[in-house]
Amino acid sequence: MSDTVKSPIEFNHLPYAGVVPRLISLIYDALIVAGLWMVYGFFALLVATTFGGLQCQPEHIDYTPCVGGPLYQLGLLFVTAGYFFWSWRAAGQTIGMRAWxxxxxxxxGVQLSWYQCCIRALVGPLSVACLGLGYFWGYFRPDRASWHDLASDSEVRQLPKKKKKKSL
Known part of the structure; x- marks a missing residue:
């Protein structure tokens, strides 16, 4: 858990996170994931052309044989899941969640298990793919729970603002 919340009891007294901050933090995380995909793509292209014996043709701007196959796409899935799993398990927050x-x-109030992370990762994209209906579901619930919260038996809470120290 984060330094802000020291015990599960304290976590349970925090207010539930609203839909809008959750969606905005998701946009932040999408930018982080896009950057991770670029780094992964660079290394995948480097490995494929160096060790894979694939003949990419930059003069035709066609890198499909190098980074367009199912193995590459599976790697993108692992990079994305790895980012979210690591963030949820390590601190209970992604970078976008920290910002908001x-x-x-x-x-x-305890960190998510691996099973809960898997369920969130599977149901979360469905919440977005249905035109955000899985997130907007939270508007009709007192606990603001989205589909992936309900499926994974988890909840998202709003942390308090840090108090600014007075300077002399």
Whole structure:
């Protein structure tokens, strides 16, 4: 858990996170994931052309044989899942969630299990793919839970603002 929340009891007293901050933090995370995909693509292209014996043709601007196959796409999936799993398990927050002071934990205020991370990762894209309906579902619930919160038995809470220290 983060330094802000020291115990599960404290976590349970925090207000539930609203839909809009959650969606905005998702946009932040999409930018981070896009950057990770670029780095992965660079290394995949480097490995494919150096060790794979693939003949990419830059003069035709066709890199499809190098980075367009199912193995490459599976790697993108692992990079994306790795980012979210590592963030949720390590601190209960992705970079976007940190910016908007959000934290995810199970309903007892304890960090997510690997199983819960998998469920969130599987149901989360469905929440977005249905035109965001999975997120907007939270408007009709007192706990603001989205589809992936309900499926993974987790909740997202809004952390308090840090108090600024007075300078002399």
């Amino acid at each position: 002071r959000l934290m995810v934990a199970n309903n007892n």
